[in-house]
Amino acid sequence: MTLILASTSSTRIALLRNAGLTFEAIAPGVDERALETPLLAQGASPTEIALALSRAKALAIAAPGRLILGGDQVLDLDGERFVKPVDRAAAAAQIAALAGRTHRLRTAVVLAENGEIVWEHVSTASLTMRPLTSEAIERYLDAAGDSALWSVGAYLLEGVGIQLFQAIEGDYFSILGLPMLPLLAELRRRGLLPS
Template sequence: MAVLWRGRAPLLLASTSRVRRKLLEGAGIPVEAVAPGVDERALQHSIGPGVAAGDLAAHLAGAKAEAVARQHPDRVVIGADQVLAFEAECLGKPGTREAARRQLARLAGRSHVLHSAVALAVDGQVRGTAIETARLTLRDLDDAAIALYVEAAGEAALHSAGGYEIEGLGIHLFSRVEGEHSTILGLPLLPTLAMLRELNLLAL
């Protein structure tokens, strides 16, 4: 599959997410992952309230791509981020089991929107961004079901926005999922591939 990639070096992914890396590798793109070293919470705080969820995701994705691109100006860099929007609020990673249970209780029986953004950087600067959205609806879940999931999912429930990791046990929580699969997983592949094609980095 590497024959599809025309770059002189592997694509740099400004993320340590195994899911995002697997999405790119599944599309035949050789990838090297680099931790961007961006404090997302501090950056979000500096942006201030009132920013649309999609714009926030794009800003965070761009900051990650730019941070890595500054260190590797001769490489093509991809940054990505995802923001969960629910009732005009952006929900982050719960961090604790109790917070995960609270988030899932709020989302149960309701719909929310995932905004996934990707930013591409070349020559040390961000050259393009794209935002895709998906709409997800959780089943009606009682406290016992939520507690069972959080216990079974373990760390995965604590480090995913909303308290679920849909590519794992979290799929059991949903009644409806509307959106492109990679968008839901946090790296919208279709616009990513389109941007790489514009740079003549893909043979297909």
């Protein structure tokens, strides 16, 4: 059985490639904000939202006989949910809100086969950003460039974004967007990887 990643995220693609996986990446075409709206109205938790988005992405790809991998993250700061910033001003506002505080990333990953979810996993990481002045935030955004708009929280830990933090608890791969160790274990269990 072959694997399809329901995403065109360069980070998720790199994680899977670096792990030696053979797969095809397809954009799922899911409107995440439209999917989240009723969930938020119902009071869904960050974990429930991350799972719902991951499931929707995996189920959006119709590929009988193939295993579809969907994943998503939700950033939660004391009950406030963040999405990818739309511009530099929004990125600066997100970093200012996170500075000096601890937030949580809920990262969900699911596998679907023949239109059914057959496996799912959620990982939580806690990240504490160091206190930052507005000048420090602007220097960071100058250094990060457009990459500050690629993820919730306006940072990429694998780049200059690591300089924003004073403490991190949790799985590094989950923070990047894909809990690799549980995923690889499940792919081995299913015979897609050698034991």
